[in-house]
Amino acid sequence: MAMPPSTTDWMDKIPEAARSYIAGRRLDEVECIVSDIAGVARGKAMPASKFAKQASFFLPNSIFLQTITGDWADNPSGAFTEPDMILTPDFSTASAAPWTADVTLQVIHDVKDQQGQPVQAAPRNVLKRIVELYNAQGWSPIVAPEMEFFLVARNIDPNQPIIPPMGRSGRRAAAKQAYSMSAVDEYGKVIDDIYDFAEAQGFEIDGILQEGGAGQVEINLHHGAPVELADEIFYFKRLIREAALRHDCFATFMAKPIEGEPGSAMHIHHSVVSIETGENIFSAPNGTETETFLHFIAGMQTYLPAVIALLAPYVNSYRRYVPDFAAPINLEWGRDNRTTGLRVPLSDAAGRRLENRLAGMDCNPYLGFAASLACGYLGLMEKKLPRSECLGDAYMSEDDLPTNLGDALDILAECEPVREVLGVEFCNIYESVKRNEYKEFLQVISPWEREHLLLNV
Template identity: 50%
Template sequence: MHAPAHPDTAHAIERWLDQHRITEVECLIPDMAGQARGKIVPRHKYRPAEGLRLPMAVLEMTVTGAYPEEDFTPVADPDMRLLPDPAALRLVPWAKEPTAQIIHDCVRFDGTPVELSPRNVLRRIVAEYEREGFKPIVAPEIEFYLVQIEPDEDIPLKPPVGRTQRTEAGMQSFSIDAVNEYGDIFDVIYDWCEAQGLQLDTLIHEMGTAQMEVNLDHGEPLALADQVFLFKRTVREAAIRHGMYATFMAKPMQGQPGSAMHIHQSVIDLASGRNAFSNPDGSPSPAFFHFIGGLQTYLPAAMPFFAPYINSYRRLSRYTAAPINLSWGYDNRTCGLRVPNAPPEARRVENRLAGVDANPYLVIAASLACGLLGIRQRLQPTEPLDGSAYEQPHQLPRHLDDAVDRLMRCEPLAELFGAHFIRTYGAIKAAEYAQYFDVISPWERRYLLLNV
């Protein structure tokens, strides 16, 4: 049977489209890589109550557009239905004609959710929190580089030219003037984000050359994952229109720091409405320590969500401002898990593991899943670290192949995410690794061609 969108929801979307005189609708879903897939539909042909169709196999594509050797969707290549989420309805501010973008949910024709949809995975983890009487709250921090346009992928990336007609010299952490070098593009980004209701908090210049960081206001996980998904799209578009690229690669340039997506996390107790990480007297609660214990225990197995590509592991090396282990500490940025100084009602845990190349839906889902396992299993963390975690041993997988093996062996994560999803995701990562491994790098030609 068909499960149409709720009539009131459909009518509200129709009214919004009419109110804004929309001529075209971009119907979007995030795929496994966090890319926007879907269809563009003329307004007069878009029926919110009916949704539209898309092959289910889109959700098992690799980042290169290929597929794993094994089929994880039916061999008949059937369609799934895309139903609009009215909470994810926005204008496309850069379009010439009035255009809407709507993030859709992936469902079967009987109305059940498609388990391979990253958005549905995040919903599944949030529902597990609700089952325990909790509501998670997150706030992402997003780092990225601005670089010169270079169509030839064999040529290394370079910083872009700013308003002074020069490229940046050296590291310019927190420099206001260095940000203002690209003031025109950030004016556009802020305007476009405001038009889409993306809740930007602060903008800073990060450690790398023309590396920026934007923080988002805290909120519910699905809404924040949607905002990260749309923010990436917005920044790429603004950069191209200003004659440069914005890249969310984890490690785009040799000799420069990598780009992260730090996730601040707290948990609300639904019965009391208070932060579950704090006792009534303001001290840290058992749930706070169990949450950290869960992150320390299960993040190594969840690594393919936080570092999903070969390039991701170039960022995770000693003395590069990126974590190499899962030590935790109070206001200690060398740790993979940092607890910022904050009043009891804002007590939270910052997970610094993820690269910005990760899918925001899966990163948030994975981090929350690890913390939830810690709460359920009453796991205890190590003692907080006062010194430098960079001096501690490596505790994380060093490459994608090892990370996928660990994920495949982790039954608790498979139970939370769904075994079929985990097997599919692992096969996608294995296919991407195989494709990369077939490429001979310039380093190999330079040092091995005539020397071995």
């Protein structure tokens, strides 16, 4: 067992933003956290003085079998004995919790079993596994995420529909105001707190804009390493929710919270650089596209159906995958074509990248990045070529994408290359959790059924 660091030692290891947040004040509490399958923070909070005295702590491995409803899925590997895992702090992730009354830091922890091996079911470990596969080929994957979410009126009765929040004008937020600055100003106080919290946590926001839905906002993050950016989104979801609560509204990352409005995506921009040269392997020395870039696209087209269960992890996710709501529900690719599921944005040679537009904002960021990168990796290894570029409106195209969670899980269960890359043990646990959730959903009788079937069938 590693010796616990002294207070001075561990404070020296945390990022500058965290040290600046504490500067001149007494640190009261440290939240020791990990992401579960859903992306919910699990862990323990403890006095800072206690945190400084211990090198690790324990949590049962059953936290990765808990469903979004709080139920427990069957353990596919056998008995439900709940052995302890060993959690050790990754000090590079230390970040302020600026919404708390006292001075608090959050620290994401690494998760290993009692033999010192990474726990395969831990989403952060799944993403690390994928990054290591790239590294073994001499590559470093780069991602740049776009986060879409809705600010909505407080909703404390699940039987009532979600509605837009009240803006400073006294009117509810309006739809179809994409890129409107005045629409963003309607809930400017929430945005101000998001900026302030992000600054305190040391996060760089590339831009904030109004999206097409009523109260729908998009935040773009600067490109970087997948694990670090997944950590940021993991933190950002809590940060944004806390900012909204300060102003009597909710922030939701549901894929489709409001009937008749667009859904919320997490578009993921991908590039890959050579570890040796630092050059983008998608671009040749003369600035043209490489065949390697086409291999990456082909991997996406081939394997994305098998990972939709990770990119669209809930029954609500598939309500976003409907025509005429700006969701590219296809596997076509095209240059500067927003109707395609796989878009090549305008860029110079160094910035050449592929944007995966299929992921929902409700996905776990670690698993969303891992799933998308896994598809690209398989394409790079198999060296296949994609279908011809789509030059027209891809919204009208048809692809073999699953349209519900049950079908998506079936495709994942049958795709051996994806299961091998993501980890068979992880895939089995993920499937068990999601099938449990799907079974629970199917037992709920909806208002639509009561309205149309009660007296008519």
